[in-house]
Amino acid sequence: MTKPRILVADDHPLMLSGIEAVLRDSEFEVVGTARDGAQALDMIPAARPDVLILDIAMPVRTGMDVVRTLRARHDKRAIVLLTAHISDADLIEALDLKVQGILPKEGAETLLVACLREISAGGQWIERSIMQRALSLAMQGSKSDTKMSLLTLRERSIAQLITRGLRNRDIGVELGVTEGTVKLTLHRIFAKLEVANRVELAMLMQKESAAPPTLAR
CATH class of the missing domain: 3.40.50.2300 (Response regulator)
Structure with missing residues (x-):
């Protein structure tokens, strides 16, 4: 066996x-x-x-x-x-x-x-x-009340990789998707989180990860 x-x-x-x-x-x-x-x-x-x-x-x-x-x-x-x-x-x-x-x-x-x-x-x-x-x-109530809860699993993964400074091509290789898919997903992330670019996204991610989770009551 x-x-x-x-x-x-x-x-x-x-x-x-x-x-x-x-x-x-x-x-x-x-x-x-x-x-x-x-x-x-x-x-x-x-x-x-x-x-x-x-x-x-x-x-x-x-x-x-x-x-x-x-x-x-x-x-x-x-x-x-x-x-x-x-x-x-x-x-x-x-x-x-x-x-x-x-x-x-x-x-x-x-x-x-x-x-x-x-x-x-x-x-x-x-x-x-x-x-x-x-x-x-x-x-x-285990759901976080932060903006991160708006993201899907793939969107969260891409946002995390942005904080590491990875380019779209590298993110695509990491997650096994095309560079075009990463680009489209990033646009959705920017819209959901109301940020304008990768720098603002990375700053928001760092802020959210440093804060304790807010639990629903």
């Missing part, structure tokens, strides 16, 4: 080696390790992982950046986020983007295999305290 293929991305070498050690004698096969989100995205075509285990806070591209990019590409493969801390905004977005697993880094070595087994069987594994927090946010 073929083992489920796992790609792990974390900028801490000890965390990478620890995850590899935990999975070495399990029914899962680690097919690659990456030190940041950009490297993880680059490795996916050759590694062909069934599941990605992503540190939520990595340099170059964060775990959430990877999630946004994959989902904007309509890539539905399973994702597990490892986190020392996840903000309310990221938690809401991760669940909205159908992340299958969220685990705290502390104690992950004792939960990871069980998490992967549940996910491989088609389930979801969100650590209990994180799920309780998500339910609490849902009861308050």
